[in-house]
Amino acid sequence: MGPEKVKTTFAFHLLPSGLVNPKCTGLIGNGVVVHIPSFFAELDALQSQGLDCTGRLFISDRAHLVFDFHQIVDGLKEVELGGSSIGTTKKGIGPAYSAKASRSGLRVHHLFDHETFAAKFRKIVEGRFKRYGHFEYDTEGEIVRYKVLAERLRPYVVDSVVYIHKALGEGKKVLVEGANALMLDIDFGTYPFVTSSATAIGGVSTGLGIPPKMVGTTIGVIKAYTTRVGGGPFPTEQLNDVGVHLQEVGREYGTTTGRRRRCGWLDLVVMKHSCLINGYDTLNLTKLDILDDLKEIKIAVKYMLNEEELPGFPGEPTLYGCPTNADSTLGLADLGVLDKVEVVYVTLPGWQSSIASTTSFGDLPENCQKYIGFIERFLNVPIEWIGVGPGRESMIKKERKIAVE
Numbered sequence: 001m002g003p004e005k006v007k008t009t010f011a012f013h014l015l016p017s018g019l020v021n022p023k024c025t026g027l028i029g030n031g032v033v034v035h036i037p038s039f040f041a042e043l044d045a046l047q048s049q050g051l052d053c054t055g056r057l058f059i060s061d062r063a064h065l066v067f068d069f070h071q072i073v074d075g076l077k078e079v080e081l082g083g084s085s086i087g088t089t090k091k092g093i094g095p096a097y098s099a100k101a102s103r104s105g106l107r108v109h110h111l112f113d114h115e116t117f118a119a120k121f122r123k124i125v126e127g128r129f130k131r132y133g134h135f136e137y138d139t140e141g142e143i144v145r146y147k148v149l150a151e152r153l154r155p156y157v158v159d160s161v162v163y164i165h166k167a168l169g170e171g172k173k174v175l176v177e178g179a180n181a182l183m184l185d186i187d188f189g190t191y192p193f194v195t196s197s198a199t200a201i202g203g204v205s206t207g208l209g210i211p212p213k214m215v216g217t218t219i220g221v222i223k224a225y226t227t228r229v230g231g232g233p234f235p236t237e238q239l240n241d242v243g244v245h246l247q248e249v250g251r252e253y254g255t256t257t258g259r260r261r262r263c264g265w266l267d268l269v270v271m272k273h274s275c276l277i278n279g280y281d282t283l284n285l286t287k288l289d290i291l292d293d294l295k296e297i298k299i300a301v302k303y304m305l306n307e308e309e310l311p312g313f314p315g316e317p318t319l320y321g322c323p324t325n326a327d328s329t330l331g332l333a334d335l336g337v338l339d340k341v342e343v344v345y346v347t348l349p350g351w352q353s354s355i356a357s358t359t360s361f362g363d364l365p366e367n368c369q370k371y372i373g374f375i376e377r378f379l380n381v382p383i384e385w386i387g388v389g390p391g392r393e394s395m396i397k398k399e400r401k402i403a404v405e
Helices: 036-048 068-084 093-101 108-112 114-132 139-156 160-169 203-208 241-249 268-278 335-339 366-379
Strands: 026-028 057-060 219-223 226-228 262-264 282-286 296-305 342-349 383-387 395-397
Touching (some): 036 139, 057 160, 068 093, 108 139, 219 268, 241 262, 282 366, 366 383
Parallel strands (some): 026 057, 219 282
Antiparallel strands (some): 383 395
């Protein structure tokens, strides 16, 4: 709800979505790369909708900066890849993280020493010209622009490590929001069709400076079906009427890009991989209502290759001459195998009725409850929250235990 209790849709890209709660303070951590003009454009858009963020939005002084030339380079890198295009958002994220890893990036705190910033900025841009040719870019104009932006940004900047540990020391509740799912993690996702940062649970420590021992409950958020934006392998993708249904009824269009998301059946092989790495205490199953009209619902439970079940995601036995024995196979992270696998599905009956107004687990249709229970038992993780509509109020709280078959 907006400030006048009118239903309002807020679109979050860079800013923390917790800002919809007027009692919540948002902090953009050091692990995020930030395009300052986009930061203010999004903030201005939210404020114009009546969402007052005054005094409750901050940004780490260690966060790396994305510049317009990073976005230009992002497009040029995709052209270089040709048919192997990763399908990035072309928002400059990859090139900014590349600069960070090569220790040539600029961080938020650099903005407040203008002369040093200007010298470093010129040097970096010249380096991009040498690498990609002299593309159109107003270097001096950008330096002037960022001098102005720096002064507007100053009230939002904090030492995020000190800030967040002060909050923890005062016993405040800290909810860490991960913007991307595990399959986009730079190490554990479908590399190279991934983002450039750690999206797994380890990102809590590297992206915010919170020690692992201080992490409490870990909640995995999953859709009732699987989606993907951009390129990369997608074994359960449905290029048929089911896929169209999930796209249209589920309004599956990227928030940042507007691109139509690829859709398919829920993939529990991927989810098991995610559970192993992230160690979820509970799950939040969203968009369950999108399956309301389907007569049958499939769930992926195995990947098979040459009549042998793969041991993990993606996993391939006897690859590169690695030894195996009679009792096990050695899985290696080669995504090429996903083009060859046969997906084994379990088919469950649909419920074919609307659950949008349901407010308790017990009131869900029997087949709907069975669908939820199957997921819980397969993953051995309880589903505690169930989304039955797009509104914040459309969330069922379920008892925190695995449903018995």
